[in-house]
Amino acid sequence: MSDFDPFGLDQEPGAPFAGRGGSAASSPPNYFQGLNDRQREAAEALDGPVLVLAGAGTGKTRVLTTRMAHLLASRRLSPYNILTVTFTNKAAREMRDRVAALIGGDAEGWWMGTFHSLAARILRRHAELVGLTGNFTILDTDDQLRLVKQILEAERIDAKKWPPRQILSQFERWKDRAVLPHKLSPKDGGKIAEGRSVALYAQYQERLTSLNACDFGDLLLHNVTIFQKHPDILAEYHQRFCYILVDEYQDTNVVQYLWLRLLAQARRNLCVVGDEDQSIYGWRGAEIGNILRFEQDFPGARVIRLEENYRSTGHILGAASGLIARNQSRLGKTLWTAAGNGELVRVRALLDGIEEAQWIGEEIETLQRRGESLGAMAILVRAGSQTREFEERFLTLGLPYRVVGGLRFYERQEIRDALAYLRVIVQPADDLAFERIINVPKRGFGPAVMQTLYQTARALRIPLHEAALRLIETDELKPKPRQTLRGLMADFARWRADAWQGEGGHTDLVRRVLDESGYSRMWLEDKSPEAPGRLENLKELVSAIAEFESLQGFLEHVSLVMDGVEAAAGAMVTLMTLHSAKGLEFDIVFLPGWEDGLFPSLRAMDENGAAALEEERRLAYVGITRARRQAYITCVARRRIYGNWVDAIPSRFLSELPADHLSYDHIPPKAWGGGGRYGGQSETVAGSGRNGWGRGVAVGAKVVDVSRRSCSFVEGNRVFHQKFGGGSVVAVDGDKLDVMFDQAGRRMVMASFVRLENSLLN
DNA sequence: GAGTCGCCGTTTTTT
């Protein structure tokens, strides 16, 4: 800890802070050093509404953090007078770190976080005003779905015809737009759920309240309700938040907009930073209109454009700019760079997805031989399913890669189960948690027991947990389940007592809960290949808890910060979706799958027409602008979709790219848009992997070699698999291996997907 | 209460 304490108690609150080695008032403070004119203007325009239109790679985080330092230094403010809002925890963390570095102190005491974490913090203080208590539970998607299913069941609506997922997302879209059930008329629900979705929505909200729970949408929505109904409370926050900063404003939805507007309305010191050209979350409620309308919403707003790009070379920016210029819904910016033109964006057409993966694999190996690091390369896809072909190819090549995305730590079954135990300890009335684990591990509670439990709870209007406590005192249950239930309830009582007394620390408590409940044993005795990994995850969970002061604190953290530990990025190619690539950058970027239907996605356009096409175009823009030095775009003539070969035509975005920034490696004119006759080409793919319109025949031969080589394993070999790690070969069956992996358990894998482990540990 | 069969759906994802 440094003894420098810029906003601590031993310093005058109003003492001007001038940054590291700050100088006299006459010369500009240090923290402005290195900013360009526009950036500095944005960092200095402290008062009144400000819209910073920050193009990709123009240094917006730098502006935001400098602005914060400047606010502290030039105004008589404490850090808690500044509200800084981000979308992701990652962004919040980065901001925190960078501000701390800039001011040379700790970023403690700031109101800096995600919309949801800030809203939760506020809601805990005023929960009673919306019928909750301060210790309300924040539900995860699993809980939400279970709730919807229960309501459907009670209403005798066929869950097969009306998938709970779809109904829930209907609710969420309403919440995104701040539409509560009483604002809707029954027909607003359309045909969904036999036309009864509005009534279901009302029930869903009632259930949440009776469970003393919130879903993510509610956090913001309840805030807005409170602010609107209680001007005195809102006034307190006006008093507190002198300045408000918002990152990624183009991604805000209606509720978030209302929330900001309410908080900002008294002082009007609202600075939003965003890029309308990177608005790609319309499908989950984001309103690009918020950023487009900012000047009308906040008259007199100053608009500052950051257009100097520090990331990419000229051709990359030229290609991206030419493409995005086709959008109507934009305020307009022109990115430029002082760097040179660099390499042209390379466009390449291939026969199919297999070839596409082969070609990109070869290109990556070529780049690697030229000294490029794999860690500097990324493949950005439209849909997660596209990664498979690359994975298969890279596994045979032995090319290290990582896939970003997929299930995160806190979404795994075993983690959610464990958390449910903790939730019941902290909050016995948490029915959703209670029912999740009451019979996990199996305790022999069948439908009869569960029904009695539900009936009792419903009849007496009490939580399941309490119903269980009463039932064990009566003889409504058969002796055996009653005895088991009594034991479980006694366990919970004991754990809860320990939790409050802090006996042995909460880490120890969690370990005990998992052991004494039989949950650890359940996985220990499980023969499935995933079981060992799940036990590992549970261990990781226990150690994660150690970093928190209390169980409650930890639970709050997991419900709001769903990200686990990010996998270390070594020298590996990164595979991820375009959506998750937003905000990142790579030296070399591959953009495969530019075919109409896949990208732009036919599905998106069906649902949302022209607006969706623009959003897809923004996605393409995001993709290209991730590249620092080199971008590759590929498309294929046919692709396997749901098991069928489907003919494809090049994405319309390809023809929208300005030609003078591209080099067309090769486009086979007559293969496109044809009636699906590819002559002998499909045979070529299976065989040599080459055809009339490919190049690099010599490299193609390697494909065969690699796969031929693959049967040279024998029982007992130590092998390494990209996904499952190290393991020992148990049996060989043709080109399939039966491997006992150290971490992932016993699995059958293709021999071509593993290599001999060069291990000293054998 | 566990295991098997068949059917459905299959873009993007944070909190």
Place this chain on the structure above:
DNA sequence: ACGGCGACTC
């Protein structure tokens, strides 16, 4: 093609 889930059977 494939996985997940619900229903059905033993």
